Amino acid sequence: MADEKKFAGYVCTGCGLGERLDAGQLETTATRDGKMQSCKQHEMLCSAEGVQMIKDDIANDDVTHVMIAACSRRAKVEAFNFTDVALTRANLREGVIWVRPDTDENTETTQEMADDYIRMACAELKSMTKPSASGEQSLNKNILVVGGGITGMTAAIEAAAAGYPVHLVEKSGKLGGAIGSYYKVIPTRSPYDAPAENPVPGMTEAIEAADNITVHLNSTVAKTDGAPGRFSVEVATESGTSETLTIGAIVQASGFKPYDANQLPEFAYDKSADVVTNHELEALAVAANGGPIKRPSDGKEVQSVCFIQNAGQCSDKEGHLTYFAGVTDLVSIKQAMYFKELNGDCDTTILFDNLRTPGAGGEDFYRAGQQSMVTFSKGIASEVVPGDSLTVKFEDKILNEETEMACDLVVLATGMEPNSGPDPYAQLMVDEAEDEEEKAKAQAALENAPPSILNLQYRQGTDLPHLKNGFTDSHFICFPYETRRTGIYSAGPVRRPMDAQQARDDATGAALKAIQAAENAGLGRAAHPRSGDLSFPSFRKEGCTQCKRCTVECPFGAINEDEEGYPMYNESRCRRCGTCMGACPVRVISFENYSVETVNQQIKNCEIPEEWDEKPRILVMACENDAYPALDQAAQAGVEINPWARVIPVRCLGSVSLSWVTDALNSGYDGIVMMGCRRDDDYQCHFVRGSAMAAERMSKVGDTLDSLNLEPERVVLHEVAITDVERAPQLINDMAETVEKIGLSPFKF
Amino acid sequence: MSDLNTAMIEKYRSSFLKEVEANVEEGEWVKMCMQCGVCSGSCPLGKHWDHPPQEIFMMIRANKRDEVLSTDSMWMCTSCYNCIARCPRGLPITHIMHGLAVYSKRLGLTQKKQPTAEFSQIFWDNLMKKGRVNELKLGLSMYFKDGFGQGIKNAMANQKLGQNMMKAKRMNAMEFFGGHSVKDLSGFQKMVKKAQEIEEGNLKDAK
Numbered sequence: 001m002a003d004e005k006k007f008a009g010y011v012c013t014g015c016g017l018g019e020r021l022d023a024g025q026l027e028t029t030a031t032r033d034g035k036m037q038s039c040k041q042h043e044m045l046c047s048a049e050g051v052q053m054i055k056d057d058i059a060n061d062d063v064t065h066v067m068i069a070a071c072s073r074r075a076k077v078e079a080f081n082f083t084d085v086a087l088t089r090a091n092l093r094e095g096v097i098w099v100r101p102d103t104d105e106n107t108e109t110t111q112e113m114a115d116d117y118i119r120m121a122c123a124e125l126k127s128m129t130k131p132s133a134s135g136e137q138s139l140n141k142n143i144l145v146v147g148g149g150i151t152g153m154t155a156a157i158e159a160a161a162a163g164y165p166v167h168l169v170e171k172s173g174k175l176g177g178a179i180g181s182y183y184k185v186i187p188t189r190s191p192y193d194a195p196a197e198n199p200v201p202g203m204t205e206a207i208e209a210a211d212n213i214t215v216h217l218n219s220t221v222a223k224t225d226g227a228p229g230r231f232s233v234e235v236a237t238e239s240g241t242s243e244t245l246t247i248g249a250i251v252q253a254s255g256f257k258p259y260d261a262n263q264l265p266e267f268a269y270d271k272s273a274d275v276v277t278n279h280e281l282e283a284l285a286v287a288a289n290g291g292p293i294k295r296p297s298d299g300k301e302v303q304s305v306c307f308i309q310n311a312g313q314c315s316d317k318e319g320h321l322t323y324f325a326g327v328t329d330l331v332s333i334k335q336a337m338y339f340k341e342l343n344g345d346c347d348t349t350i351l352f353d354n355l356r357t358p359g360a361g362g363e364d365f366y367r368a369g370q371q372s373m374v375t376f377s378k379g380i381a382s383e384v385v386p387g388d389s390l391t392v393k394f395e396d397k398i399l400n401e402e403t404e405m406a407c408d409l410v411v412l413a414t415g416m417e418p419n420s421g422p423d424p425y426a427q428l429m430v431d432e433a434e435d436e437e438e439k440a441k442a443q444a445a446l447e448n449a450p451p452s453i454l455n456l457q458y459r460q461g462t463d464l465p466h467l468k469n470g471f472t473d474s475h476f477i478c479f480p481y482e483t484r485r486t487g488i489y490s491a492g493p494v495r496r497p498m499d500a501q502q503a504r505d506d507a508t509g510a511a512l513k514a515i516q517a518a519e520n521a522g523l524g525r526a527a528h529p530r531s532g533d534l535s536f537p538s539f540r541k542e543g544c545t546q547c548k549r550c551t552v553e554c555p556f557g558a559i560n561e562d563e564e565g566y567p568m569y570n571e572s573r574c575r576r577c578g579t580c581m582g583a584c585p586v587r588v589i590s591f592e593n594y595s596v597e598t599v600n601q602q603i604k605n606c607e608i609p610e611e612w613d614e615k616p617r618i619l620v621m622a623c624e625n626d627a628y629p630a631l632d633q634a635a636q637a638g639v640e641i642n643p644w645a646r647v648i649p650v651r652c653l654g655s656v657s658l659s660w661v662t663d664a665l666n667s668g669y670d671g672i673v674m675m676g677c678r679r680d681d682d683y684q685c686h687f688v689r690g691s692a693m694a695a696e697r698m699s700k701v702g703d704t705l706d707s708l709n710l711e712p713e714r715v716v717l718h719e720v721a722i723t724d725v726e727r728a729p730q731l732i733n734d735m736a737e738t739v740e741k742i743g744l745s746p747f748k749f
Numbered sequence: 750m751s752d753l754n755t756a757m758i759e760k761y762r763s764s765f766l767k768e769v770e771a772n773v774e775e776g777e778w779v780k781m782c783m784q785c786g787v788c789s790g791s792c793p794l795g796k797h798w799d800h801p802p803q804e805i806f807m808m809i810r811a812n813k814r815d816e817v818l819s820t821d822s823m824w825m826c827t828s829c830y831n832c833i834a835r836c837p838r839g840l841p842i843t844h845i846m847h848g849l850a851v852y853s854k855r856l857g858l859t860q861k862k863q864p865t866a867e868f869s870q871i872f873w874d875n876l877m878k879k880g881r882v883n884e885l886k887l888g889l890s891m892y893f894k895d896g897f898g899q900g901i902k903n904a905m906a907n908q909k910l911g912q913n914m915m916k917a918k919r920m921n922a923m924e925f926f927g928g929h930s931v932k933d934l935s936g937f938q939k940m941v942k943k944a945q946e947i948e949e950g951n952l953k954d955a956k
Binding site for chain 2: 347355366367370371373375376377378396398399403
């Protein structure tokens with residue numbers, strides 16, 4: 001193919017486009033205004049024939065840039081999948097004819113909309129190049145699993161079974177982790193009526209037997225450098241030796257820490273040996289060796305036991321966990337059944353407030369506990385009085401009375417805390433704290449940070465970022481495995497509290513994601529949500545001021561800095577959201593097919609009618625993950641959108657450059673609507689921080705409006721969910737009303 | 750207190766739940782209650798009960814033997830079956846209530862003058878005589894259960910109703926002199942006696 005660029009436009013007249021729009025005029029717009037060297041019409045462009053026509057032009061006429069004016073870029077993606085050219089789509093179906101009424105008085109504005117979208121697409125295409133992988137990538141099939149508990153063991157077994165060599169690093173001297181030392185586990189198969197055998201011994205054998213799993217015991221990860229496909233990991237042993245491995249992708253399965261029950265003085269944990277946590281009871285059950293469970297203080301066989309649910313969890317009290325471990329009710333039922341199994345006619349009471357037994361067999365297991373005469377009492381324990389016989393004081397919530405019971409042993413159903421590394425953003429939390437109390441809390445968290453697990457050599461810190469309560473951050477709804485460090489997947493209770501079976505399922509998923517990440521890295525493709533994307537950011541070094549905003553603000557810590565403070569992109573760590581691009585104050589960062597220029601050209605090439613035409617223009621920048629699909633669905637449902645709106649999809653609101661807003665206002669747009677995903681604590685932003693970064697940057701847009709002497713209502717930013725099918729168009733129409741109220745922009749030249 | 754009661758206290762000292770499970774009809778279901786409270790919320794007479802079903806089940810588990818067996822709550826059940834229809838765990842609650850009532854009566858722990866208990870006894874005695882209910886005598890027994898004077902007052906108050914029923918041939922004054930019985934009366938009585946023996950035997954075994 002020649003180096004020369006050749007631009008070709010294609011206008012589809014199917015799906016009613018031909019009837020509603022003047023295709024001849026669209027063609028003229030594409031060639032005259034859009035400067036397409038050729039433009040063809042087809043009555044059904046997505047048909048085999050239509051697609052073949054484009055393919056032939058690419059093959060025979062050396063077409064390098066293709067503009068398709070048809071349906072939304074989210075429709076017919078398989079038909080219009082031309083990987084050898086730069087491609088753009090003008091959305092005339094969902095964007096124009098489906099959102100405008102088919103009446104004579106609207107024909108003119110509908111045609112104007114379509115013409116604008118063609119001009120915008122052509123302008124975008126002019127500043128695009130075909131994305132292709134950087135060439136820095138390489139395929140490395142090794143998977144590193146950090147943590148040798150049931151989660152890590154499962155991940156290792158699964159990845160190895162798929163043909164990927166695994167290095168399994170375990171801190172202690174043996175595999176198995178917490179579950180390895182348990183008596184039995186929650187049943188995982190029908191009929192869910194009794195605790196099940198511990199699967200760990202069998203798994204240990206499987207790992208020993210597998211020839212592509214290398215186990216590193218008494219070892220930790222001393223250093224992790226590089227990126228997916230080319231991680232360089234230094235594994236250090238306790239004895240001081242170390243070895244460097246090259247790794248494709250990583251699964252972090254560092255498990256949980258049992259809650260420290262010393263923080264529960266009311267339950268006499270520190271005073272009586274016969275008050276134990278659920279975690280400690282497992283050891284008693286194992287020690288019983290098939291005989292009756294004996295209490296720790298004097299070795300007496302336990303004849304009555306009381307389980308206190310939610311001990312130190314689901315509570316706002318100082319030192320308690322605010323969240324529920326999810327599985328501790330099932331664990332208590334399991335352990336209560338130990339007593340029914342081993343201790344004969346032992347009085348077994350579970351004091352619960354909300355009994356939660358999630359999972360397929362949860363309810364059946366609860367019934368099985370009741371069948372075996374475990375007494376479930378709805379009551380909240382307030383105190384345990386130590387003594388030869390322990391007294392549990394509690395409020396009976398059904399009989400509404402303060403009462404008490406005597407027992408030989410008390411088991412506290414305490415929660416799980418994630419065993420994660422230090423939060424890379426702990427310092428940031430201190431710096432950004434809004435009040436003294438918050439600052440003190442953040443400072444304490446920073447000072448009590450746990451030791452690092454991965455020791456990442458990343459600009460943004462050594463470990464996976466946290467969401468809250470120390471659990472690793474991931475997009476909970478859409479891609480729960482993707483952490484904020486591409487190619488590193490957290491699984492098991494370090495991600496959220498879970499039981500052994502959930503951890504095994506989680507580990508299987510994480511192993512598959514790790515394999516996918518290694519393969520993607522080998523091809524230079526992006527991970528979720530822009531999976532398959534080959535474009536990656538680059539920067540113009542001579543323009544860069546080394547301000548470090550991009551390296552600080554990248555939600556995925558993808559960008560390192562060189563000695564001089566210039567950004568160093570790591571293609572395979574990058575998720576292609578463009579948050580760096582939106583951050584850059586000097587606009588030097590760009591992707592081949594998405595840049596400050598590609599959007600700017602679209603903004604500039606939309607025709608702004610003169611003031612006396614009384615046709616306002618509203619610029620809509622819609623996030624392609626949620627807002628743009630919501631608009632597409634609205635179009636399918638026939639919801640009307642104001643004819644003055646011009647919608648530009650953006651990769652993430654985080655990629656929106658403030659210059660787009662300024663330039664749009666300067667060129668006479670009357671209103672700007674930005675739509676991104678929900679941000680902050682319960683975020684739905686597909687790039688985690690993009691939407692939040694955008695909101696922060698746009699909070700400063702008021703100054704720009706001030707300096708231009710424009711009303712602040714002209715620029716709005718909304719959180720839009722994919723389900724906001726009615727609301728998303730309404731937000732645009734609301735802006736049209738606002739413009740009508742405050743009048744047209746004075747910047748129309 | 751009856752000997753039987755003392756024996757049962759002795760035997761199930763630690764667990765009233767086990768006692769209920771062994772001796773009360775459908776009592777083995779009590780442990781399966783998950784304390785959702787749908788039964789209590791569904792009972793049309795629930796607010797008149799001292800302890801609605803959910804509470805009774807909890808009291809059984811909490812070993813509150815005397816309180817359960819001497820409450821008149823389970824006697825308040827009208828067998829509307831709302832609770833059974835709605836219980837998410839499928840407990841035969843109506844039957845358990847009746848089972849508890851029977852058990853408390855058998856142990857001699859039922860409250861004196863409990864109207865449902867009194868009526869049930871009168872109904873039973875009436876039924877046993879002829880193997881079928883003599884409605885005239887049943888009515889009269891109810892009128893006169895609290896003494897002759899009160900009986901006359903009750904009868905006078907319902908005079909009109911009685912007359913109307915006779916006119917409509919719904920009641921026959923001649924039934925007062927014996928009334929008719931089932932075909933094989935002695936056979937019927939033997940059958941019931943045998944059934945009672947079996948039940949007593951079961952409780953004795955439990956002793």
